[in-house]
Amino acid sequence: MSIVDLSSEINRRRTFAIISHPDAGKTTLTEKLLLYGGAIHLAGSVKSRKAQRHAVSDWMEIEKQRGISVTSSVMQFDYDGFRINILDTPGHQDFSEDTYRTLMAVDSAVMIIDVAKGVEAQTKKLFKVCKQRGIPIFTFVNKLDRFGKNPFELMEEIEKVLEIRAYPMNWPIGIDGDYKGVYNRQKAQIELFEEAGSRGQKVLPSVLGSVDDPAFAEMLGENIHKALCDDIELLDMAGDTFDLEKVAQGELTPMFFGSAMTNFGVRNFLEEFLRLAPPPADRKSSVGMVETKNEKFSAFVFKIQANMNPAHRDRLAFIRICSGKFTRGMTVVHEKSGKTLKLAQPQQFLAQDRTIIDEAFPGDIVGLFDPGVFSIGDTICEPGQSLVFEDFPVFPPEQFARVQAKDTMKRKQFVKGITQLTQEGAVQLFKQADGGMESCIIGTVGSLQFDVLEYRLKHEYGVDILMHHLPYELARWMHGTNVKPASLRGADRGMFVYDVKDRPVLLVANEWALRWVADNNPSIEFLVAPPDKQPE
Structure with missing residues (x-):
C-alpha cells in the first residue's frame, strides 16, 4: 500500500x-x-x-x-466519510x-x-x-x-x-x-x-x-x-x-x-x-516516535476481556493500531515473549457484537483471540522490528479481601477465573509467601469491583466464593536489598504479600502505620507502584 x-x-x-x-x-x-x-x-x-x-x-x-x-x-462506525472508533468508559x-x-x-x-x-x-x-x-x-x-x-x-x-x-x-x-x-x-x-x-x-x-x-x-x-x-x-x-x-x-x-x-x-x-478532532497521532516507543504513516505494522494491547461470548468462553485482546496496515492472517512478533503469532480472526465491534475484518489502519481498535499470550500493555509488530510502546501506569488498590472457593471441588475453575480476571485488570492479585491460589488476596480500587468479581466468578466460571474483607487501605511496593518478611521491622502492623510478578508488597491500614514501618526500615523504599512502573 x-x-x-x-x-x-x-x-x-x-x-x-x-x-x-x-x-x-x-x-x-x-x-x-x-x-x-x-x-x-x-x-x-x-x-x-x-x-x-x-x-x-x-x-x-x-x-x-x-x-x-x-x-x-468499543464501537466503530462510519459517518460522513470518517471512520469513528468510540471507546465508552465506566463512569x-x-x-x-x-x-x-x-x-x-x-x-x-x-x-x-x-x-x-x-x-x-x-x-x-x-x-x-x-x-x-x-x-x-x-x-x-x-x-x-x-x-x-x-x-x-x-x-x-x-x-x-x-x-x-x-x-x-x-x-x-x-x-x-x-x-x-x-x-x-x-x-x-x-x-x-x-x-x-x-x-x-x-x-x-x-x-x-x-x-x-x-x-x-x-x-x-x-x-x-x-x-x-x-x-x-x-x-x-x-x-x-x-x-x-x-x-x-x-x-x-x-x-x-x-x-x-x-x-x-x-x-x-x-x-x-x-x-x-485530530487524526491518529504518532506514538512514543523504546526506539523513539513511531509515525502512523510508517508502513510497518505495530500495535499495543490496552484491554483484555474474557467471556465476551459466554457460549464460546473466549478471551479477546483489544489492540490499538499505531502504524502500518493490518491484514487478516498476517504474522506478527509478540515483543515480550518473542513468539511469532498469526492473527487469523481479527474482529471489530459494536459493544459485544462483532464482525470479522480483512484490514484495519492506524487509530483502529481490533479484537484478537487470545490463547493466553497477551497482557495489558504488550506490543506486537511486524517481523524485522524491535520496539516497545510506552508502559501503562499501575494504580495501588485501596480495598482488600481474602477470597476462596466455597466448594473446594471447584478449585480449578476458581483459579482459572481469578487468573483471567486479574489478567483483564479487573482486580489485582496478591499472595502470601506460604499461600497458594486456594486462598488469595484481592485488591481493588473500589467496593463495586468485589461485586463484579463475585458475580462474574459465579456466572462465568460456576464458582461461589467466600470473601473476607481485610482492614487495609494502602498497598506499597517495597524496593531495596533483601526485602523479606523476617527482616522487615513492623511487618506485624500490616500484611506482607507478593504481586503476580513476585514483587514484595506491604498492605497497611493507614498512612500512620506506613510511616512507622518506613521509619523503622530506612533501607527500603515504599512505592505506590512497582519500581519499573513509577508514575511520572
Whole structure:
C-alpha cells in the first residue's frame, strides 16, 4: 500500500473516549452518536433497569441489571466519510483503572458535564489523566432540556477547577436556567427544542444570519432575545478567540451545549467534533516516535476481556493500531515473549457484537483471540522490528479481601477465573509467601469491583466464593536489598504479600502505620507502584 493511500486512511479516522462522572449521560450520548452514524436503529433505554432494551454499549449482564457501565466497550462506525472508533468508559470511580487504560488508546476525549451539577469529582480525576497524556478535550454540556446552571458560571467553573480555557461553540438560549435551545455561533443560527416533548430538533435559520434579526426577537420573546444578544456580545468582546492549536495542546476546550436524551444538538456536536478532532497521532516507543504513516505494522494491547461470548468462553485482546496496515492472517512478533503469532480472526465491534475484518489502519481498535499470550500493555509488530510502546501506569488498590472457593471441588475453575480476571485488570492479585491460589488476596480500587468479581466468578466460571474483607487501605511496593518478611521491622502492623510478578508488597491500614514501618526500615523504599512502573 502506498504512503498516500495509508495517509488518507489515517486522516479519516477519529479515535476517542467519552468520559464523565456517573449519571452525566455518557452512555446515552454514545448511543445517540451511534444512532446518527446508522450503527443502530433504536436507542436502548439506559434509565429503566427493567426495560427490555438496554444501552448497546452496556453488554455485560451485571451492567444491564444495575444500569451502570462497569467495563469499557468499543464501537466503530462510519459517518460522513470518517471512520469513528468510540471507546465508552465506566463512569464510576471504582472502575477508573479500566478508564485510565482506555485513555492510553485514544487521540482525544469528549468530557460530558451535567448542566445542573457542573464539574464533579470523577470528572476532575479523568480530566487530569487526559491532561497528563496531552490529548485534546472537547466538552459536551448535557441535559439542557432540564433546569441548569448559568452558562457563564459553568465556563468559569471549568476554567478554575480544571485549569483549561473554554470556548463555547454554541450558547444556551434562555433565562435563569430555563433553556429553549441554542444559538450556533459559527452559523449565526438559532436551534430551538421541538415543542412536542422535546424529541429531536428544529433548525430555524435567520433570514439575515444575525442574532440582531427581528425575526429572532419574535420567535423568542423580548426578554429572552435581549438576554441572548447581551450574552453573545459579552462572549464576542471578552471571550477567548478560537485557536485549534491550543485545542490540540490541551489548553482550550471547545464547549457544546445540548441534550443527549432528546437528541438536541447531538448531530451538530458530532459534525463539529469530527471536523476539529485530530487524526491518529504518532506514538512514543523504546526506539523513539513511531509515525502512523510508517508502513510497518505495530500495535499495543490496552484491554483484555474474557467471556465476551459466554457460549464460546473466549478471551479477546483489544489492540490499538499505531502504524502500518493490518491484514487478516498476517504474522506478527509478540515483543515480550518473542513468539511469532498469526492473527487469523481479527474482529471489530459494536459493544459485544462483532464482525470479522480483512484490514484495519492506524487509530483502529481490533479484537484478537487470545490463547493466553497477551497482557495489558504488550506490543506486537511486524517481523524485522524491535520496539516497545510506552508502559501503562499501575494504580495501588485501596480495598482488600481474602477470597476462596466455597466448594473446594471447584478449585480449578476458581483459579482459572481469578487468573483471567486479574489478567483483564479487573482486580489485582496478591499472595502470601506460604499461600497458594486456594486462598488469595484481592485488591481493588473500589467496593463495586468485589461485586463484579463475585458475580462474574459465579456466572462465568460456576464458582461461589467466600470473601473476607481485610482492614487495609494502602498497598506499597517495597524496593531495596533483601526485602523479606523476617527482616522487615513492623511487618506485624500490616500484611506482607507478593504481586503476580513476585514483587514484595506491604498492605497497611493507614498512612500512620506506613510511616512507622518506613521509619523503622530506612533501607527500603515504599512505592505506590512497582519500581519499573513509577508514575511520572
